[in-house]
Amino acid sequence: MSGGTIYGVGLGPGDPDLMSVRADRLLRNARHVAFFRKPGRNGQARKIVDGMIPGSATEFPMEYPVTTEIPLSDPRYNALLATFYEDCAAHLKNLSNTGEDVVVLCEGDPFFYGSFMHLYSRLRDGAQVKIVPAITGMSGAWTATGDPITWGDDVLTILMGTLPEDDLARRMAQTDALVVMKIGRNIEKVKRALKTAGLYDRAWIVEYAQMPNQRVCKLSDDCEEITPYFSIIIVHGQGRRP
Known part of the structure; x- marks a missing residue:
């Protein structure tokens, strides 16, 4: 599959010293970095890697449209998040299509109860996606x-x-x-x-x-x-x- 690679990079439980060597290398050489956060917040994943991302890198904060404002049982909850994940995945895929690699920050392990999984399921068949596993929270x-x-x-x-x-x-x-x-x-x-x-x-x-x-x-x-x-x-x- 041609184009750039989208990396789901596990950051581990929170201490940068517990990140993998591969995660550290990808971060310090990243040109595009994406991460989830609540509106108006820095985001926990972004805090973990503060000082590790090159100043020249372009950052893409993915701000949740809803967290605890409405109950999980409300149909609007899944509808809002589904649209959000579709939009984020489309942005990452567009970058990948231009040949750019993108590092997506993931707290803990990307395949363990994380938001990245919702991007992965939308990207895996149309883009090159690689996972960097990590210590879980x-x-x-x-x-x-x-x-x-x-x-x-x-x-x-x-x-x-x-x-x-x-x-x-x-x-x-x-x-x-x-x-x-x-x-x-x-x-x-x-x-x-x-x-x-x-x-x-x-x-x-x-x-x-x-x-x-x-x-x-x-x-x-x-x-x-x-x-x-x-x-x-x-x-x-x-x-x-x-």
Whole structure:
């Protein structure tokens, strides 16, 4: 396939030192850099690579039309985001068609619950797209607690805080180790589900994992200073070991 390459570059959990050598090389030689952000914000991905992008590079901030303003169940939510992703993908493809390479910044790993996947599904058949994998945010979070997440035959379950409370509690009760993402305004629901599943006293919350402002707290302790945004909840497995 002719033209430039669109790179989905995983930045890891937040510390630039944890990025791959390949990601670092692509960033420092980039001519075009795209990244997601909320309107009026710098964007978390862009903050991570501050000082690494050449001053001559052209930056393309992709600003979400909606985040939490309307509920996920509202048909407008998917409609607005679908149009947004179509427009962003078209812009990247146009650059690629002119022979330009584009680096798209992705927090964590590009193929793990990230916005880049929505661009990838629209670009993969009409442009050359390459993925640079990275350490996930959840890996950075459980490492921050200082204990292994799984032992022996432990089953690890990853849940989204956006799920209904009954579903959360049921799935939590069926696993050995647990990661809960997308907490945000769902924090109280997640706490209740953890209590129902009998996991609340084993749960940790990690904010800004592997970043300079990282904070780690046992959920049952006084964690009021930790905001649920940019936070992940961790429950360690207690499985078989020698």
